[in-house]
Amino acid sequence: MKVERGLFFVVSSLFFLFVLNFTSIALEQNKFDVIKLSKPELKAGKLLMQALQDRKSSRDFSSKELSDTILSNLLWAGFGINRKDGKHTAPTAVNAQNIAIYVANKNGVYRYDSEKLLLSPFLKKDIRKEIGYQDFLHVAPIVLIYVADLSSMARINKDERMFYSAANTGYVSQNIYLYCASENLATVAVGWVKRDAVSKLLKLDKKQKVMLIQPVGYPVKH
Numbered sequence: 592m593k594v595e596r597g598l599f600f601v602v603s604s605l606f607f608l609f610v611l612n613f614t615s616i617a618l619e620q621n622k623f624d625v626i627k628l629s630k631p632e633l634k635a636g637k638l639l640m641q642a643l644q645d646r647k648s649s650r651d652f653s654s655k656e657l658s659d660t661i662l663s664n665l666l667w668a669g670f671g672i673n674r675k676d677g678k679h680t681a682p683t684a685v686n687a688q689n690i691a692i693y694v695a696n697k698n699g700v701y702r703y704d705s706e707k708l709l710l711s712p713f714l715k716k717d718i719r720k721e722i723g724y725q726d727f728l729h730v731a732p733i734v735l736i737y738v739a740d741l742s743s744m745a746r747i748n749k750d751e752r753m754f755y756s757a758a759n760t761g762y763v764s765q766n767i768y769l770y771c772a773s774e775n776l777a778t779v780a781v782g783w784v785k786r787d788a789v790s791k792l793l794k795l796d797k798k799q800k801v802m803l804i805q806p807v808g809y810p811v812k813h
């Protein structure tokens with residue numbers, strides 16, 4: 592009898608541990624917390640000329656997740672702070688520094704904080720199927736959303752603010768292209784965007800303009 596009780600205790604404990612572990616994995620996969628980013632690996636990747644040689648648009652994505660290190664390097668390359676005065680890896684007209692990067696993944700949308708090196712949770716919803724027209728946007732593990740804030744361009748003539756914001760966005764997007772080329776990742780700039788839907792989802796005000804979106808992931812044959 593004692594042996595049976597002992598056996599029952601061992602089996603039920605193992606079952607309990609199994610359920611606990613399974614639950615914590617499930618919770619881990621659905622968590623929507625601040626993501627701390629690491630400092631950029633300045634020695635990673637290909638030489639610039641090789642990255643330029645490999646730069647291209649790709650639309651065949653695997654859904655494999657990017658590692659935290661790759662995500663950190665990618666965002667820093669795009670619009671991270673690269674100098675003590677707080678300026679970024681991409682130039683901005685009149686030093687407006689007016690491009691925000693939102694990161695949409697299966698858990699929701701985060702906002703890139705280049706100063707604190709983190710991704711702040713912004714919207715707990717997978718919006719990847721709602722923001723564009725092309726199916727690859729649903730497959731790539733992340734879609735970057737570039738939003739320009741026209742309110743920080745007071746020194747620029749009103750009619751020219753979008754022109755300069757588009758140029759500013761282009762530099763960020765090209766930085767992302769080059770980092771992807773350097774790490775053999777797939778990416779494509781996407782201008783065919785449901786801008787109104789994105790503005791509504793992100794609750795943007797009239798001066799915040801959705802410029803481009805850009806999925807990033809591993810190519811299918813990785």
Ligand SMILES: Cc1cc2nc3c(=O)[nH]c(=O)nc-3n(C[C@H](O)[C@H](O)[C@H](O)COP(=O)(O)O)c2cc1C
Pocket residue numbers: 646647648649650725779780781782783784803
């Ligand atoms: C501003 C801009 C908007 C773009 N919009 C889209 C888009 O909505 N969908 C898409 O599949 N590709 C888009 N592209 C990618 C272009 O089609 C691609 O850059 C072009 O075919 C040249 O190919 P390459 O980038 O491999 O040199 C866009 C590129 C740029 C620069």
